[in-house]
Amino acid sequence: MEPDKLMEGISKEMSVALKAMGKAKTAEEKLMYSEIVKNLSESLGVFLGLMSEMSYMEDDDGPIPF
Secondary structure: OOHHHHHHHHHHHHHHHHHHHHHOOOHHHHHHHHHHHHHHHHHHHHHHHHHHHHHHOEEOOEEOOO
């Protein structure tokens, strides 16, 4: 999967979960959605960290393109 599409998909899922959390009526529902948002945020952070590391990797011809 392309990096841009992956980041976009995670961001959309976070937005959906945040909206659902705002509409949740019980504490259990809010907790469930907050855990979803936390997991998606961590996933996005890991992905961005890997992209950042890859951008600094170089071969003989310069930076490695994505």
